[in-house]
Amino acid sequence: MHPYGLYLPTRLVFGENAIERLPELTKGFGKKVLIVTGGGSARRNGILGRARELLRDREIFELSGVEPNPRITTIRKGVEICKKEGIEWLLPIGGGSVIDSAKAIAAGAFYEGDAWDLVLDSSKIKKALPILVVLTNAAAGSEYDDSGVISCLETHEKLPFGSPLLAPAASVMDPAYTCTVPAKHTAAGAADIFSHTLEQYLVADGSILTDAMCEGMLRTVIECTRRVLKNPNDLDARGQLMMASSFGCCGLLSIGRTPSPWPCHAIEHELSAWHDITHGEGLAVITPHWMRWSLTEKTAPRLAQYGVRVFGLDPKAPAMENAGKAIEKTSGFFRSIGMPAALSELGVTDEHFEAMADHAVLHRPLLSTAFRPLDRGGILAILRASL
Known part of the structure; x- marks a missing residue:
């Protein structure tokens, strides 16, 4: 640990x-x-x-x-x-x-x-x-x-x-x-919580306790976001999301684990800096594409574990198969709560991608320690795949 x-x-x-x-x-x-x-x-x-x-x-x-x-x-x-x-x-x-x-x-x-x-x-x-x-x-x-x-x-x-x-x-x-928060912003907030948790979960080394915490957080966000979008006055679900918000970014989920350089946030911040888009919407687009880019034989077991424990995939299936399904389940969740699936839906073009990649690696040198080490070329690949 x-x-x-x-x-x-x-x-x-x-x-x-x-x-x-x-x-x-x-x-x-x-x-x-x-x-x-x-x-x-x-x-x-x-x-x-x-x-x-x-x-x-x-x-x-x-x-x-x-x-x-x-x-x-x-x-x-x-x-x-x-x-x-x-x-x-x-x-x-x-x-x-x-x-x-x-x-x-x-x-x-x-x-x-x-x-x-x-x-x-x-x-x-x-x-x-x-x-x-x-x-x-x-x-x-x-x-x-x-x-x-x-x-x-x-x-x-x-x-x-x-x-x-x-x-x-x-x-x-x-x-x-929080009951009067519009559905779009409720969903975007949930996408932010989900990303906070997932970026601390998908690292080289986890721990038994914080793996379980992250998995529970992710399941909570999935269930309760759907509940509040169906019934905005569901105070229990609203409260559960508030709790997830507080504990998703306070450092608790990261203890005993490989530190995360927050790659999805690093990329989304560049998108927001140039296009002033809603943060959670940008994360909902970038996250599945970052996961696909990060999938290798080395990273597949953790992605597969995520799929089994969060989405209930068959634990006996091959790791690479479950990893791919987990990514699609993640993308499907974002779409199910009304989040965009492509940057083009947010009015983003590839005009400034080179500048974004340059700025991200300049200000986030620890991206090289990500789940799959991320460099300028990787950032560009993720951005282009997200269009």
């Missing part, structure tokens, strides 16, 4: 009306709070209003309009508010994009230079404002980790950043808050 370390400082507060604990959870955080939201759903469904009522003894400022692929221009606005108004803590109400933005703002509030510097080099993050999350979409897992992803449209870059200082102090999770 591989050496590992795990530190999870965020308190998860899950359940009906969990938001009512905001005053208790933020005691000692300070008077001035910046609430960060996305496109307006938090206001329309009443969550923002309830948060304001519960924090009526605080001085509240707002930053709205965070994009699905959060942009550094929006982060700069948030940092400016923090510095001008003396903000003492942040309350993101939303999904991964909103939470990622709050993390970048929390760090930028104490940085003298441009916030994009912190994305390019996270070692420059020396201090950050406290963050408390109200989660409204099960997807990225940002509510239970210390990292995020920010885009710079001017340079066509979408890059991860992170620091232990950016882990939220607490995340409030009420599955009822």
Whole structure:
């Protein structure tokens, strides 16, 4: 088993009306709070209003309009508010994009230079404002980790950043808050959770315990996504997906295993940087093609194990046969929840593939340690097969 370390400082507060604990959870955080939201759903469904009522003894400022692929221009606005108004803590109400933005703002509030510097080099993050999350979409897992992803449209870059200082102090999770998420975004969020899990599962060496965790996560996402798409008000299934979101990206699934360089995310981030597509949709396209490209005699046994334990394939069948079937089952699942099967469905052409491949290998040198070592040529092959 591989050496590992795990530190999870965020308190998860899950359940009906969990938001009512905001005053208790933020005691000692300070008077001035910046609430960060996305496109307006938090206001329309009443969550923002309830948060304001519960924090009526605080001085509240707002930053709205965070994009699905959060942009550094929006982060700069948030940092400016923090510095001008003396903000003492942040309350993101939303999904991964909103939470990622709050993390970048929390760090930028104490940085003298441009916030994009912190994305390019996270070692420059020396201090950050406290963050408390109200989660409204099960997807990225940002509510239970210390990292995020920010885009710079001017340079066509979408890059991860992170620091232990950016882990939220607490995340409030009420599955009822996800019931109004449109079917497309519910499915895209599920595809993101699925990819988080699969990319940590499909590595050279697993472990008995975390293999089982990953397999259980994948089965949960498959079952519960189908349930919520059939009945958007299925609170049990919504809650199960929230749990999968939190534990899919917090580091728990990776302990004792070969570290993953997250190849599908590396490729999808390039696609989003150039085309601003929905992250989960891009992953749903790329993942099966990455799996097909990765299938060799060496990797077939693990792919076959995945097929047997997640999709119930015949354990007596040859490994290569089961591996191929597992890939098709994965592709079929994504199609069954309404995800695209080709990049052309998202309006993507091959115009920038060369630049994407160059940028991916530049910023992700560990791709050479992937399930099947991935280089520039492999990235191009996967992108072209995905068209």
